[in-house]
Structures are given as structure tokens and as C-alpha cells.
Amino acid sequence: xxxxxxxxxxxxxxxxxxxxxxxxxxxxxxxxxxxxxxxxxxxxxxxxxxxxxxxxxxxxxxxxxxxxxxxxxxxxxxxxxxxxxxxxxxxxxxxxxxxxxxxxxxxxxxxxxxxxxxxxxxxxxxxxxxxxxxxxxxxxxxxxxxxxxxxxxxxxxxxxxxxxxxxxxxxxxxxxxxxxxxxxxxxxxxxxxxxxxxxxxxxxxxxxxxxxxxxxxxxxxxxxxxxxxxxxxxxxxxxxxxxxxxxxxxxxxx
Amino acid sequence: xxxxxxxxxxxxxxxxxxxxxxxxxxxxxxxxxxxxxxxxxxxxxxxxxxxxxxxxxxxxxxxxxxxxxxxxxxxxxxxxxxxxxxxxxxxxxxxxxxxxxxxxxxxxxxxxxxxxxxxxxxxxxxxx
Numbered sequence: 001x002x003x004x005x006x007x008x009x010x011x012x013x014x015x016x017x018x019x020x021x022x023x024x025x026x027x028x029x030x031x032x033x034x035x036x037x038x039x040x041x042x043x044x045x046x047x048x049x050x051x052x053x054x055x056x057x058x059x060x061x062x063x064x065x066x067x068x069x070x071x072x073x074x075x076x077x078x079x080x081x082x083x084x085x086x087x088x089x090x091x092x093x094x095x096x097x098x099x100x101x102x103x104x105x106x107x108x109x110x111x112x113x114x115x116x117x118x119x120x121x122x123x124x125x126x127x128x129x130x131x132x133x134x135x136x137x138x139x140x141x142x143x144x145x146x147x148x149x150x151x152x153x154x155x156x157x158x159x160x161x162x163x164x165x166x167x168x169x170x171x172x173x174x175x176x177x178x179x180x181x182x183x184x185x186x187x188x189x190x191x192x193x194x195x196x197x198x199x200x201x202x203x204x205x206x207x208x209x210x211x212x213x214x215x216x217x218x219x220x221x222x223x224x225x226x227x228x229x230x231x232x233x234x235x236x237x238x239x240x241x242x243x244x245x246x247x248x249x250x251x252x253x254x
Numbered sequence: 255x256x257x258x259x260x261x262x263x264x265x266x267x268x269x270x271x272x273x274x275x276x277x278x279x280x281x282x283x284x285x286x287x288x289x290x291x292x293x294x295x296x297x298x299x300x301x302x303x304x305x306x307x308x309x310x311x312x313x314x315x316x317x318x319x320x321x322x323x324x325x326x327x328x329x330x331x332x333x334x335x336x337x338x339x340x341x342x343x344x345x346x347x348x349x350x351x352x353x354x355x356x357x358x359x360x361x362x363x364x365x366x367x368x369x370x371x372x373x374x375x376x377x378x379x380x381x382x
Contacts, residue, residue, distance in 0.1 A: 013369050015352060015355075016349065016352055016369060016370070016373060018352070020348070020351060020352065090259075090323050090361050091354050091355060093322050093323045094323045094325075094351055095354075097321070097322035098348075098351045112301050112302060112303060112322075113297075113302070113320060113322045113324075114322065115297070115300075116301070190259050190323035190324055190361070191322060191323060192324050249298065
């Protein structure tokens with residue numbers, strides 16, 4: 001974003017002349033390569049940080065400034081992936097709405113925002129997942145115990161496709177889909193539907209901390225995950241917990 | 255003026271010909287900022303992006319557009335033709351999305367891009 005040299009100006013001009021129409025899909029291998037590099041980079045920086053005795057785990061200044069601050073994930077790598085996802089979610093929301101309604105200069109006459117919680121979730125569940133991964137998510141439901149909590153089920157998150165998950169990985173239970181969770185959160189938060197989104201692995205190993213109650217509750221809602229075959233271990237649930245004020249506003253609006 | 259989702263003013267532009275009266279020029283910014291409170295209420299009543307004229311201060315009107323990710327476009331004017339403002343907003347919105355798409359642009363960051371400024375100005379010349 002520096003003004004100045006003629007070189008920069010021409011590049012910026014080029015950016016404004018491009019259209020925002022959907023382009024060809026990105027190939028899975030190039031995405032996976034890039035994503036694996038990101039993960040490796042994060043792991044490296046994490047290791048470097050732990051050598052420098054407790055001097056703040058995040059070395060990348062962009063990661064520190066991005067996002068909402070408080071760490072609610074116990075795993076550092078997951079947290080960093082999640083932080084990376086947030087700004088992408090914000091941008092993506094703007095772009096998708098632009099493509100859907102605002103295109104061809106119709107922002108004022110037909111431009112819509114999403115102000116309702118449920119319709120926003122449906123949008124994420126449907127068209128956002130379609131735009132990102134070429135298919136809708138595998139299920140959206142409201143939690144039984146807590147009505148401010150929703151879950152989106154994803155049988156085979158693209159980030160986990162080639163990731164080594166589960167006990168045999170050296171990092172223990174790391175779920176790279178934390179990236180997608182961050183993405184969803186960025187989207188919700190920028191629409192002022194404040195929420196915390198966390199990614200949980202859903203599988204038979206899921207007996208330990210935190211997610212177990214949720215995982216069992218999930219069982220009756222979803223169809224048998226056995227059909228997913230090899231992908232079953234990477235099935236991920238995005239638990240979306242909305243902030244109190246959002247729920248209050250939602251009820252007041254009805 | 256463009257205000258980001260967390261209420262940071264990210265871009266401001268003053269057009270000389272938009273407001274003829276020069277009585278309270280120093281208050282214009284203040285008026286615009288105070289209208290943010292009104293937007294906060296109005297934006298939940300409708301799910302349109304374009305919120306029409308939301309506030310007035312004597313003869314000055316404030317017209318607003320809220321994007322899906324809650325960036326707000328505000329314009330302070332003296333009863334300008336609504337279609338002109340709509341067209342202007344449409345064009346600025348497209349430019350804004352393009353800025354946001356820049357991977358090096360973080361939300362709440364000031365838009366200091368020269369070519370953005372030029373393009374907004376030329377849109378203003380065309381429509382307002």
C-alpha cells in the first residue's frame with residue numbers, strides 16, 4: 001500500500017482494472033502444497049519461539065495484529081492457522097456478496113446484507129462452502145443444550161485431505177481445519193454476528209478434552225459417518241458459539 | 255467517507271462543490287461521525303446495503319451504504335439527486351471491494367492508495 005514509484009502505481013492500476021468475476025478453480029495440488037508450506041512455516045516459527053524462552057509465541061507481527069486476541073485453543077499451531085483464516089473470511093464475505101448481488105453496479109438497488117443469524121449460517125453452509133470447496137457442507141444444526149450454539153459438519157475438510165492426523169502425528173490432536181474455523185469466524189464477526197468458532201475432530205478417538213460431549217450429541221443428528229469411509233477420521237465439526245448480544249438482538253428483532 | 259467495520263475512518267474525501275454553504279465546514283466531520291450511531295440502529299432494520307438518507311443536520315443530509323462486512327460509506331450533501339449518489343456508491347463499492355481483495359490490505363487499515371483516490375475522484379466528477 002505504498003504510494004510513490006511508478007512501478008507501484010501501474011501495479012495498483014492493474015488491480016483496479018481486473019474484474020471480480022469468478023475465475024477458474026485452483027487445483028487441489030497447488031492449494032495443498034501452499035497450505036502444507038504454511039503449516040510447516042508455522043511449526044518452524046513455533047519451535048523457534050519456544051527456544052527463545054517464553055518470549056511470545058507469535059513471531060509474525062501480522063498474526064499478532066490480526067484477529068481477536070484471546071487464545072481459546074490449546075494448540076498453538078491450530079491457533080495460528082485460525083488467526084490466518086480470520087482476515088480471509090472477512091475479505092471473502094465482501095467478495096461473495098459482491099458477486100452475488102452487487103455485481104454490474106447494482107449495489108444500491110439490489111445489494112443485500114445478511115443481518116439474521118440463521119440465514120447467515122445457511123449462507124455459509126450452502127453457498128460459501130460451494131464457492132470454496134465446490135460442495136455444500138454436510139450439515140448444519142443447532143445445539144441441543146445451548147441455543148446460541150450451532151454446528152456445521154464437514155466430512156472431509158480440504159485442509160485435512162493430506163494432513164497426518166490423530167495420535168500418530170507428532171503434534172497429537174492437531175486439526176488443520178482450524179484454518180476454516182477461523183475463516184468462518186472472520187465472516188461472522190465482520191457481519192457483526194460475533195461468534196467464536198472452533199474446529200473439533202469428530203471420530204472414535206474423540207474421547208478426551210472439551211469436545212466429547214458435543215461429539216456424542218452430534219451422533220444422533222448426523223447420518224452414520226461410516227459411509228464416509230477413509231475420510232471418517234478427518235470429519236470435522238465447526239462449533240459456532242454466538243456472543244450473548246447477538247442472541248439478544250436476534251430475539252428482539254423477531 | 256468510508257468507515258471500516260470497527261469504526262475506523264479508512265478513507266476521506268472532500269469535494270468542494272458538494273456543499274455550497276461554508277457556515278460550519280469545521281463541523282462536517284463531526285456530523286458524519288455522529289451519524290454512525292444512527293447507522294448502528296438503522297442497519298438492523300433492513301437487509302439492504304443502501305440505507306438511503308439516514309440523518310440530517312439543518313439542510314445537510316447524510317446518505318449511507320453499508321457493505322456486507324459492515325464497512326460504511328457515508329456522504330454528506332445538500333439534497334443531492336439520489337440516483338447520482340447511488341451511482342457514485344456503486345462505483346466506489348466496486349473499487350472498495352478491489353482494495354479489500356488485496357492480500358496485503360488488512361481491515362481497518364487506511365486506504366492510502368493513490369490510484370484508489372484518483373478513481374474515486376473521477377467517479378465523483380462523473381456522478382455528483
